[in-house]
Amino acid sequence: MTDSTNLSDAYTRNFIRLRVLPLLEEINPSVRQTLSRTADHLSAAETIYLSVLEKARQELWVKDKLSIEKLMQYPSPETILYELLQPFGFSRQVASDVFRSLEGESGKVFYSDSYRLVKDREYLLLSKREQILPITYTYPLEAGQWQEPFSFSFEMIQKDADFAFQVSKDIAYFDADKLDSVLQLRRWQQGDWFIPFGMKGRKKVSDYFSDHKFTLEQKENAWLLCSGQSVIWLVGERSDNRFRVSADTKRILIVKKFA
Numbered sequence: 001m002t003d004s005t006n007l008s009d010a011y012t013r014n015f016i017r018l019r020v021l022p023l024l025e026e027i028n029p030s031v032r033q034t035l036s037r038t039a040d041h042l043s044a045a046e047t048i049y050l051s052v053l054e055k056a057r058q059e060l061w062v063k064d065k066l067s068i069e070k071l072m073q074y075p076s077p078e079t080i081l082y083e084l085l086q087p088f089g090f091s092r093q094v095a096s097d098v099f100r101s102l103e104g105e106s107g108k109v110f111y112s113d114s115y116r117l118v119k120d121r122e123y124l125l126l127s128k129r130e131q132i133l134p135i136t137y138t139y140p141l142e143a144g145q146w147q148e149p150f151s152f153s154f155e156m157i158q159k160d161a162d163f164a165f166q167v168s169k170d171i172a173y174f175d176a177d178k179l180d181s182v183l184q185l186r187r188w189q190q191g192d193w194f195i196p197f198g199m200k201g202r203k204k205v206s207d208y209f210s211d212h213k214f215t216l217e218q219k220e221n222a223w224l225l226c227s228g229q230s231v232i233w234l235v236g237e238r239s240d241n242r243f244r245v246s247a248d249t250k251r252i253l254i255v256k257k258f259a
Helices: 004-027 031-060 077-088 092-101 205-211 216-220
Strands: 065-067 109-111 115-119 123-128 136-140 144-146 152-158 171-175 182-187 223-227 230-234 251-257
Touching (some): 031 065, 031 077, 077 092, 077 115, 136 144, 205 230
Antiparallel strands (some): 065 123, 109 115, 115 123, 136 182, 171 251, 182 223, 223 230
């Protein structure tokens, strides 16, 4: 069976060759040479265009992040952006919407069938569209070391006169007798709050993110260590003042996060 599309294309080419070109040659006898040169110029232009796109792809994409600042240094940045997003299934209209969002606030999200693109402060963040399940990990309140969801350890000690704090964002100290027998590690959720170490008032975790200028990527990767319903540590950032080691503390839980 012959494809009707192929027949249509063949008919169009023959119509141009047998009908249109002879008419054009009556007006301009050198039209075939002119069209051939034009085709050569267009081919050369395409080569240059593809070369610029490849250079842009290598310069702008850093893993799954596209630099907004570097994009804006290119001529016709909206066209460059479309060409870089098109392989991931983003339409020209969505690419135009993304480009218009670049001077706006962070956090806007765009979708193709298979990918998600987030406008952050300095980058466009690309990720696969996968359903993220709200996983909660549980750990007994005892010494141990774990690898999920990252490498960390619990150490339980008795407080004595020789005890000294090691200052590090990756180490947190708690009054063990104020904690439940099982601790949980989970992603943050809207409405979560804690009392940051050294403060008296409660603060929403989302407000802490804003105050410390967290990127969207940092927010999405944040973990909370919890005792019951209470957040005791925004991991790698700040522990909760309610569970701090005090003069009355007898047992200390030391939590260490390893790089």
